[in-house]
Amino acid sequence: MAAISSLGVGSGLDLSGLLDQLEKAERMKLDPITTQKKTQQTKLSSYGRLKSSLTSLQAAVKTLNDSKTFQGVTSNISGSGATAAAKSDAVVGRYAIEVGTLAKAQSLATTGVADRTVDLGEGRLTISVGSGPAAKTTNIDLAANASSLEDVRDAINKANGGVSASIVNDGGATPHRLVLTSTATGKASEMTVSFTPAVGAEGGQLAGLLGYDAALPAEDNSMTQTVAAANATLKVNGIDITSQSNVVEGAVQGVTLSLSEPNSSQVLTVERDNAAIKSAVTGFVTAYNSLQSTISSLTSYNADTQVAGDLLGDATLRSAQSQLRNVLTGTLGEGALTRLADIGIELELKGTLKLDSTKLDSLVSGNLSALSGFFGGSSAEGGMAGQLGTVLNSILKDGGALSNVTKGVESRVKSLGERYTRVEESISATVERYRKQFTQLDMMLSEMNATTSYLTQQFDALNAQLKG
Structure with a gap:
């Protein structure tokens, strides 16, 4: 008998539909895992929001704990x-x-030559910038076949000896002039230039083009000073x-x-810079209030809808909030200013801070050292910013409270993902087993139907013969 290509064809039963229903029922086993994983992922996102707000507050506190903030x-x-x-x-x-x-930077210029690409003679070019022990001397060796005005320019620039070289066209009969300019301004950067022909060589034109010493009369120098060095x-x-x-x-x-x-x-x-100081203080207040807003959102509860915040009752969040509040309500400064209220910041009943700008302005303009001491302090424990910074570092550091609880949630999310995969594989195996059993059932019923049809035909034929 031919194999059955579609469930139910042989038996006439809706085995395919029944298999779909069984698979749907089996897959319901995944729903609790999906719900748990979604819950953990939501909690992980909430811890991320909390960390972001705490990190922003940490940055604002760090600014207040830096003495440079009050010295700007x-x-x-x-x-x-x-x-x-x-x-x-x-x-x-x-x-x-x-x-x-x-x-001004000194500039020296040669007399002109007709062709900037023609070789002008072999030898050593020496350029000194400055005088005495601080002078910087550069020696540049020029080959006979690489001594054109362009070659000299490129060799000087490549040497990086505190001198830049360029070629200027003055429009005359011999227009091309090499110009040397000190890369630094001031009289201490004056140049001395000399050219020594190679032994046995005549030196060519370079010997008559390159040469300058401020100690010599102008007529004894080959080069002309076009810009004098000046302080x-x-x-x-x-x-x-x-x-x-x-x-x-x-x-x-x-x-x-x-x-x-x-x-x-x-x-x-x-x-x-009073504006920067006030900005640092208001930035702290804003960051703290933003944190409180985040905490309120994460721990809220709506009695009408019975919807709770993702971290309602969370021990890590409550501990962080409590530690920060303890610092703000304690004795903070070491001098004349000891409480937040002394600098114009009130801790409101709802947990947020309220800034009195007028009071802060008065301190910034009239008692800045006391304000700096309040936030930064001078002892090992430090002022308000130092104490808050210690708490925040403890909460946010790797291995701290928030890091540990976050890693725990991440581990649960991973575990649930692995469990989901195992259950899904088990469901697939179960459904496949059902499929094989239904296929066998379909084939068996098909054979029985065929046998029944054959026997019915034989009995009908026998009855017809007996009646005849």
């Missing part, structure tokens, strides 16, 4: 002849800046200052001046 300054300079950038060690005050001359000169509150560079550091403590216009006057004002 801003600088403002009038006019367009100079700009200023102040660091935290700048001294608050007003400074009169008078720019005299700008620093920047300026006055700060009437005190004369000389600088090798147009970027002047140290003339005003903690301030870098960038000069751009000679014979100009400016007024530099250095002030405490």
Whole structure:
């Protein structure tokens, strides 16, 4: 008998539909696992939200615990002849800046040659930048077949000896001139140039092109000084200052001046960066209130809908909240300011913080050292920010409370996933066993139906003969 290609064809029964119903019933075993896994994944997401809020608060607390936060300054300079950038060690005050001359880099130029690609002679080019023990000397050997003006330019630039080289076309009969420029400004970066022909060589044109020494009369130098090296000169509150560079550091403590216009006057004002300090405090309040909002959402309960927050009653969350509240309600500072209320921050009944900006402004402008001490402190325990930072580090560190409970949930999610796979494989095996049994049943019933039909035909034929 031919194999049955579709369940129920041989028997006439809806075995395929019955198999579908059995498979559906079997797969219901997966529903509890799916529900448990979804619950754990939701809890894992909730721990992620809690960690994110705690990390934001940790960053805000770290800013308040940094003494540099309360030492920041801003600088403002009038006019367009100079700009200023102040660091935290700048001294608050007003400074009169008078720019005299700008620093310049020395430039030297050769006489012209007709062809910039023609070789000009073998030998050694020596360039010194500066004088005395601090001088930087570079020796460049030029081969006879690689000594064109272009070759000399490229060799100088490749040497990185504090000199840049270029070729200028002046439009004359012999237009190509090699120009050397010191890469640094100031008289300390003046150049000395000499060329020594190779032994046995005539030296070619280079011997008559390359040569400069400031100690010699101009007529004895092969090269012409087109720009003289110069130092920047300026006055700060009437005190004369000389600088090798147009970027002047140290003339005003903690301030870098960038000069751009000679014979100009400016007024530099250095002030405490009160806006940054207030921003740090308000940033802490905002981060803490955001954390409280997250906690409220995760632990809420709606009596009407009977829907609870994902972490309602969670021990790790309650512990973190309790530790932070204990710090905020304890004695925090070490000086005149000892409580949050002293700096204009009230801890409200609903757990959030409320900032009195007027009170904070008064402290920032009138008692900054006390405010800094309140947050940063000076002892090993530290002020409010130090104590909060210790608690937050304990909660958030690897191996801390939040890390451990998160890893536990992740482990349960993984375990449930593996269990789901095992049960699904078991269901597939069971359904396949049902399929084989139904196939055998279908074939057996098909054979019985065929036998019944045959016997019925034989009995009908026998009856017909007996009646005849």
